[in-house]
Amino acid sequence: MTAVIVLILIGLFLFLVEFLLIPGITIAGIGGVGFLIAGIVIAYTQHGSTVGHITLISTIALTIFVISMALRSKTWKYFMLNTNVDGKVENPASSETIKPGDTGVTISRLSPMGKARINGLVVEAKSTGDYIDQKTEVEVIKIDGSKVIVKPKIDKT
Numbered sequence: 001m002t003a004v005i006v007l008i009l010i011g012l013f014l015f016l017v018e019f020l021l022i023p024g025i026t027i028a029g030i031g032g033v034g035f036l037i038a039g040i041v042i043a044y045t046q047h048g049s050t051v052g053h054i055t056l057i058s059t060i061a062l063t064i065f066v067i068s069m070a071l072r073s074k075t076w077k078y079f080m081l082n083t084n085v086d087g088k089v090e091n092p093a094s095s096e097t098i099k100p101g102d103t104g105v106t107i108s109r110l111s112p113m114g115k116a117r118i119n120g121l122v123v124e125a126k127s128t129g130d131y132i133d134q135k136t137e138v139e140v141i142k143i144d145g146s147k148v149i150v151k152p153k154i155d156k157t
Contacts, residue, residue, distance in 0.1 A: 001051075004043045008059055011035030012066050019070045036063070097121060102140045103153055109134050116150060123148050 014032030022028050040059060044052030097119050104118030106125065110132040116125035118140060125138065126147045132138060138150035 001043075001047065004039045004047075004055060007035050007039030007042065008055075008062070011039065012063065015063065015066065016070060019067065098123065098140060098143060098148060100140050100142050104138055104140070104150070106132055106134055106136050106138055106150075110138075110150070113147075116148065118148060118150075125150050127151065 011032045011034070014028045014035060018026060018029035018032060036059060040052065040056050043055035047055075098121065102118055104116050104125075106114060106116045107122060108114040110116070110125055110127040112127040112129060112131070114125055114127075114132075115122055116138055117123075118125075118138075124147050126144070126149050127138075128141065128149065128151045130152075132150070132152055137153040139153045141149045141151055143149070
């Protein structure tokens with residue numbers, strides 16, 4: 001009878017590992033089912049149908065209890081990360097430092113997105129559709145959220 005109890009306890013432990021540590025259907029879940037079935041089959045074959053029925057019913061009840069305890073919200077609080085991210089992303093394009101008509105130089109190739117240095121700030125820049133090579137002078141057309149829309153600067157000489 002000790003072997004039956006040990007097999008069932010190993011099966012329940014593997015179920016807990018499946019639910020709490022390794023989500024999805026893995027070897028732990030399959031092994032847990034295998035150990036539970038093996039314990040029940042051994043109870044039927046070695047100890048008769050009465051002990052087998054008692055083992056089957058108690059294993060089902062114990063499995064339901066363990067799964068319900070594992071799925072309770074209080075159980076997950078021990079595993080959750082309890083910190084909040086309170087950082088902010090600075091948006092230099094939304095400040096008053098960059099306005100339409102300002103000029104700058106591309107740091108990377110804009111195809112159509114890339115980086116540009118405008119008024120001393122490195123910003124996410126977007127071209128009007130054409131590719132703009134690195135180190136090309138650009139002019140700000142408009143500001144769209146955190147992106148600065150630019151076009152190549154045309155010299156009027």
